[in-house]
Amino acid sequence: MSSHKLPISSMTGEAEVAVLAVIRACQLTKSVQNTLTVDEKVTKPDKSPVTVGDLAAQSLISLHLLDSFPEDKIVGEEDTTELRQNNGLRAKVVDLVNEGFGKGRAEAGAWSEGKTFSESEILSAIDAGSDVGGGTGRLWTIDPIDGTLGFLRKEQYAVCLALIVDGQVELGVLACPNLGTNSVDDETKGVLFLARKGEGSWSRPIESPEYKQLSLPASIPSSSIRFLESVESGHSAHGIQARIGALLGVPENTSLRMDSQAKYGCLGRGEGGAYLRIPTKYMGGKAYEEKIWDHASGSLLISESGGICTDMHGEPLDFSQGRTLKSNDGVVAAGRDMHAKVLEAVKQAVAEAQTGKL
Numbered sequence: 001m002s003s004h005k006l007p008i009s010s011m012t013g014e015a016e017v018a019v020l021a022v023i024r025a026c027q028l029t030k031s032v033q034n035t036l037t038v039d040e041k042v043t044k045p046d047k048s049p050v051t052v053g054d055l056a057a058q059s060l061i062s063l064h065l066l067d068s069f070p071e072d073k074i075v076g077e078e079d080t081t082e083l084r085q086n087n088g089l090r091a092k093v094v095d096l097v098n099e100g101f102g103k104g105r106a107e108a109g110a111w112s113e114g115k116t117f118s119e120s121e122i123l124s125a126i127d128a129g130s131d132v133g134g135g136t137g138r139l140w141t142i143d144p145i146d147g148t149l150g151f152l153r154k155e156q157y158a159v160c161l162a163l164i165v166d167g168q169v170e171l172g173v174l175a176c177p178n179l180g181t182n183s184v185d186d187e188t189k190g191v192l193f194l195a196r197k198g199e200g201s202w203s204r205p206i207e208s209p210e211y212k213q214l215s216l217p218a219s220i221p222s223s224s225i226r227f228l229e230s231v232e233s234g235h236s237a238h239g240i241q242a243r244i245g246a247l248l249g250v251p252e253n254t255s256l257r258m259d260s261q262a263k264y265g266c267l268g269r270g271e272g273g274a275y276l277r278i279p280t281k282y283m284g285g286k287a288y289e290e291k292i293w294d295h296a297s298g299s300l301l302i303s304e305s306g307g308i309c310t311d312m313h314g315e316p317l318d319f320s321q322g323r324t325l326k327s328n329d330g331v332v333a334a335g336r337d338m339h340a341k342v343l344e345a346v347k348q349a350v351a352e353a354q355t356g357k358l
């Protein structure tokens with residue numbers, strides 16, 4: 001495959017495959033989102049939803065990786081437990097994956113265009129993502145639909161793929177079919193973000209390979225901050241985050257709430273000023289370990305845009321611990337100077353919550 005359109009100088013082969021796979025998965029998931037009803041979801045054992053879109057997109061992306069990098073490990077969010085016992089769901093997934101290979105024509109040398117895969121190849125590709133992860137060797141992590149709840153609401157979601165080598169995120173791709181191409185309010189939708197460790201970060205329209213370098217201001221005035229936070233109140237502690245805003249002098253009720261790693265994309269291109277993910281356990285909720293596929297691409301995007309992305313205590317996110325970020329607690333991301341100020345406010349707001357002052 002030719003790599004002349006990519007803005008990076010190393011790992012171009014990996015980036016080319018990753019971008020093509022993610023673009024095809026965006027086209028697949030978009031066509032599913034246009035027709036899917038809220039009832040067409042399956043509830044996983046952890047009570048979270050999964051759809052034909054998540055399963056087909058994971059298979060499609062994995063098939064690209066298995067062909068190009070057969071030695072690499074894959075950590076994907078989804079598995080085939082439900083698919084193997086649900087004939088209707090399985091048939092839909094097989095059709096969607098094969099249709100997906102007719103897509104992505106705008107990309108140079110689209111691999112396997114028009115090829116069809118058998119049911120067993122499609123299922124095995126999903127299960128290839130069951131690796132336990134860890135800190136040695138090359139590992140791809142896939143979130144085929146990040147923000148499935150947003151996807152079902154016809155709102156924001158992201159298709160995410162990252163390459164982790166010896167525990168360090170080296171390459172991150174993150175595409176948001178429903179996000180404004182240049183800004184949240186842009187009427188033209190569909191943006192792909194790409195980050196390469198040590199080289200920088202870029203965005204481009206999903207539909208055309210025109211890359212634009214990103215940069216995140218070191219700091220912005222408090223009056224202009226709009227926190228990037230989850231839509232779901234069960235995913236981050238909105239009450240504590242509001243207090244952090246008050247401590248920093250951020251105007252009330254201005255948060256940009258959106259599902260998925262689209263939040264990191266917005267921050268990386270200079271919108272919002274800070275991403276907050278304070279665990280709900282600080283407000284009496286259940287403990288939760290963040291998953292590596294929910295943060296790998298986004299955290300690299302922030303650091304390569306000139307910002308800082310750590311956990312809520314200022315510790316680096318540690319992607320070498322397996323399928324989860326088990327040694328971390330929450331996430332805080334912001335511009336280079338802003339980050340320390342946000343961490344201070346986090347400390348104070350969490351202390352207040354823990355002593356019942358909130």
Ligand SMILES: Nc1ncnc2c1ncn2[C@@H]1O[C@H](COP(=O)(O)OS(=O)(=O)O)[C@@H](OP(=O)(O)O)[C@H]1O
Nearest residue numbers: 145146147148149230231232234235258259260288
């Ligand atoms: N309890 C809890 N706490 C924190 N995070 C959780 C929790 N449960 C789920 N998840 C993960 O959140 C992912 C999407 O979350 P976001 O916060 O980005 O979006 S939103 O909450 O849907 O608005 C979501 O990703 P997807 O499953 O890919 O949608 C989950 O991995």
Ligand SMILES: [Mg+2]
Nearest residue numbers: 143146147294
């Ligand atoms: Mg996710």
Ligand SMILES: [Mg+2]
Nearest residue numbers: 077143145146
């Ligand atoms: Mg997901």
Ligand SMILES: [Mg+2]
Nearest residue numbers: 048049077148
């Ligand atoms: Mg999920």
